[in-house]
Amino acid sequence: MPILNRYMAREFFRMAAACILGFLALFLVIDFMESADKLISNHAAAPEIFRYYLYKIPGVFFMISPVAVLVAVLITVSLRARANEFTAMFSAGIGPLRAFAPLIAGCLLISALSLGSSEILAPHANRMAKEIARLRVRAGRVAAQFSLNRYWIRGQNAILSAQVIDTGGRALHGFQYLEIDRDFRLLRRIDARTAEYGKEGKWLLRDGRERRFDGDLRAVPFKEKAFIFPETVQGFLDGETSPEEMTYEQLSGYIGDSKGRGYDVRRYEVDLHAKLSYPLLNVIVAMIAIPIALRRPRSGGVWRSIGAGLLIGFFCWMALSASLSLGRMGFLPPMAAAWLPDLLFAVGGGVLFLRYNA
Known part of the structure; x- marks a missing residue:
């Protein structure tokens, strides 16, 4: 059994690393294409441009990790299913929950890395990237x-x-x-x-x-x-210092100080709860991806899994964005706005997973 766990974990982490690096590269290339003319016109040196995009990596990783994990799980499970590996496991008496435990554990680890990145690396890196952008992308403008x-x-x-x-x-x-x-x-x-x-x-x-x-x-x-x-x-x-430039403790302190003076900081409260709810999506999307990948493993192959992952990821992102916007506008309590999408996706994924397990 430990051999099987190591095998499943290795295959998942190989695919997760490839997907995360791929989405990171895609995001940074698109951003560079949009900002290149401003960087060059403001005489940004190559090392400065390199540092600018290096500083953006922790924040981008936090943002794209759920979609990358979703695609990685879909591809990993569909490839193993096409090779009849899960059929062999189930025939040997290994249940779905046991078979997919290494994938869930891997998603938990990525979730922890995402949370750690948003707390330890991203705040400082985002501030440094913004400072370079202020000097080289929006040069000449005084910022608070x-x-x-x-x-x-x-x-x-x-x-x-x-x-x-x-x-x-x-x-x-x-x-x-x-x-x-x-x-x-x-x-x-x-x-x-x-x-x-x-x-x-x-x-x-x-x-x-x-x-x-x-x-x-x-x-x-x-x-x-x-x-x-x-x-x-x-x-x-x-x-304006965005919540992405603050740690959870710093943002919480700012909210407490501003609320104590009677100011409306609802949108900051939504972002405070989202700092915890968003990384958890790395685990929740796996619960959705596994049963979907097992439904028709022989039709479409890897490209079908990538397409399904992007479609599901887009739907999840739209639902999350809508919920956060409703919270910032006051139509939902801040905690509900940040955690409701997680709850709905978790229930949906749990139902799909349990139906397959049954």
């Missing part, structure tokens, strides 16, 4: 820096800060504007709960107060007031 759970921009004669960035509404929450002189002395401070940047170049601030330090030190509150600042909102939009 994330520190102490806030976003900061050094403007012409001011420092701008915000707690939460609403990219869809081009608005900032927990906004702060610190006007300074050349000697870095504070001249004026404006705090507002919400700041919206209009097309005409005006900032519309709500629920705030304005303080001047060049005379009267009184704070003047306002419900809604328009300001004209030299800076635009684009720097905040370009510099």
